[in-house]
Amino acid sequence: MTKYTLPAESRILIIKMSALGDVVHALPVARALKQALPGARIDWVVEEKARGVLEGNSDIDRVLVAKTSKWRRYPGLSSLREIAGLMGKLRGGHYDLAIDLQGLVKSGVITLLSGARLRLGYDSDYCRERLSAIFTNCKGRPASREQHVVEQHLELLRTIGIPRDGQVSFPLPQSHEADRAIHYFLASLPGGTPERLVVIHPGAGWVTKLWALDRYALLADRIRRELDATILILWGPGEEAMAWELKKKMKEEGHVACPTSVVEMISLFRRCRLLVAGDTGPLHLAAACGLPTVGIFGPTSPLRNGPYGVPASVAHIPLPCSNCYGRTCSYGVECLRTLSVEEVFARVGALVGRLKWNFPQRNVEMVS
Numbered sequence: 396m397t398k399y400t401l402p403a404e405s406r407i408l409i410i411k412m413s414a415l416g417d418v419v420h421a422l423p424v425a426r427a428l429k430q431a432l433p434g435a436r437i438d439w440v441v442e443e444k445a446r447g448v449l450e451g452n453s454d455i456d457r458v459l460v461a462k463t464s465k466w467r468r469y470p471g472l473s474s475l476r477e478i479a480g481l482m483g484k485l486r487g488g489h490y491d492l493a494i495d496l497q498g499l500v501k502s503g504v505i506t507l508l509s510g511a512r513l514r515l516g517y518d519s520d521y522c523r524e525r526l527s528a529i530f531t532n533c534k535g536r537p538a539s540r541e542q543h544v545v546e547q548h549l550e551l552l553r554t555i556g557i558p559r560d561g562q563v564s565f566p567l568p569q570s571h572e573a574d575r576a577i578h579y580f581l582a583s584l585p586g587g588t589p590e591r592l593v594v595i596h597p598g599a600g601w602v603t604k605l606w607a608l609d610r611y612a613l614l615a616d617r618i619r620r621e622l623d624a625t626i627l628i629l630w631g632p633g634e635e636a637m638a639w640e641l642k643k644k645m646k647e648e649g650h651v652a653c654p655t656s657v658v659e660m661i662s663l664f665r666r667c668r669l670l671v672a673g674d675t676g677p678l679h680l681a682a683a684c685g686l687p688t689v690g691i692f693g694p695t696s697p698l699r700n701g702p703y704g705v706p707a708s709v710a711h712i713p714l715p716c717s718n719c720y721g722r723t724c725s726y727g728v729e730c731l732r733t734l735s736v737e738e739v740f741a742r743v744g745a746l747v748g749r750l751k752w753n754f755p756q757r758n759v760e761m762v763s
Contacts, residue, residue, distance in 0.1 A: 399513060399533070399555040404434040406489055408509050411496040412461055413442040414600055415657070415676030417544075418449070419683050420703070421496050423563045424548050425454035431557045438488055440481075440505055444632070447657030448680070450568040451762040459484055463501055485509045492555070495531055496548055498522035503530030515555055521547075541698040563704060565683035568658045569761040577662040580653045589625035591752055593618055594652075594663070594681075596672035597641055598634035601722045603694045604673045606731050608637065612644035613736045614671070614743075619647035621740075622747055624668070627652050629660075629677060661761075668752055671743060674700055682707065687750055689742050693731040694719050706750055708742040710734055 407428055411421040418441060425437055438457040439449055442464065449458050461481055466474040485508050493511035495502050498521065506514050507530040516522070516531035521540075528534065535554035537547035549559045581588040597611045615626045626649040630638035638651045655663060660677060664670065664684040671689045672678040674697075681688050682702040690702055690709045696718040697709040711717075712730050 401432060401513075401555070402491060403432060404436070405432055405491040407432075407435050407437045408485070408488060408490045408493040408511060409437065409439045409496065410493065410502045410505050412440060412463070412502060413445050415445045415448060416674075416679035417497075418445045419565065419676070419679045420544050421548055422448075422452070422565045422683070423545060424494070424496065424552065425452065426564045426566065427549060427552055427557055427559060429454045430560055438490075448568065450658065452566050452568070453762060454566060461505065482508055494551070495527065496551075498527050499524045500527050503527035506530050513555070515551065517551065541696060543701070543703055544699055545703050564760055566760045566762050567661050567683060569661060570658050573656065573658040573662045576653075577659055577666065581666060584625070584650055588666070591622070591624040592627055592667045593622075593624040594627045594629050594667050594670045595641070596629040596670065596675065596677045598631055598637055599673045599675045601694075603722055603724050603728050603731075604675065606673060606691050606693075606734065608641050608644060610736050610739075611641055614739055615641070615645050615649055616647040617736070617740050618743060619649070622744065626650065627667075629655070629663075631677070669743070669747065671739070678702060687746055689739065689746060691731070691734065691739060693728055693734075694721050694724070706746060708746045710739045710742050
């Protein structure tokens, strides 16, 4: 293996643009780099919608925003100016190392435009878009496709001699304003702030990750009735109508959450006992907060993408076509269609029984 020697005061660029859960999973990379190279300057390229999770992170010196979704929708003079501005910042960074953790053509192009002498990424077999590998000149392979993505990213750093030292850490932003907003919202619920607060997030970025709302409603009713919990329905951009529809389908009492930013969601998770969700950003953010979670998994691998490092359980039906990562499905998303309320509730009940509604010991670093 080629030995790479990075300057003690290296200028490093991380490219992990989206989505929220993916950016959360990449946070330990910045920490590992900072531990190995304390004098390094670390910049990060991220999409606008996921930048909130990087706010105040002491491992990161500068956040560069790539508005690729906007640029595709509105290809005009304004977008061209923003693209030129990003390119100028990339070239002005004088990077020694760029790390493409996304494995897409667009992230590969940004990696190349950085001008970094050393451009690290995954071998083409492990890239989401194989063509992206042509933009890197140093490649690594995870130990296994089923290795958790957090471990895969840290393994990739070993390719350039960056060891994994100490505990995996997820520095997360916090603010007094967010804490106050969540405090007042929870206090406004009937009976005041609940002690046994279970958050259910029914949304997902892909239609193939969506468990049926009717089943979420039956599950929420059982959690409320049999476990004496308060149900809070969480929603993200474009999901508010879904949240209210879920509340309407419930027979027991449930509450729809107020709009939440990333930092407000973190404040909320610090006051909860459990989260139930599909393979989506809030699930992984909750796990990074140390919150026990139950994940509902369909086309994605719970070994590679499941809740990391917390008391957790995953409801998943293994099928011959499992781990397809398909955003469409010719089989009617059988992996989720055959997943029963009874199966998921059993996971919830077992986890609650094991924890006895207590918070686990959390090793979460909160940054202001």
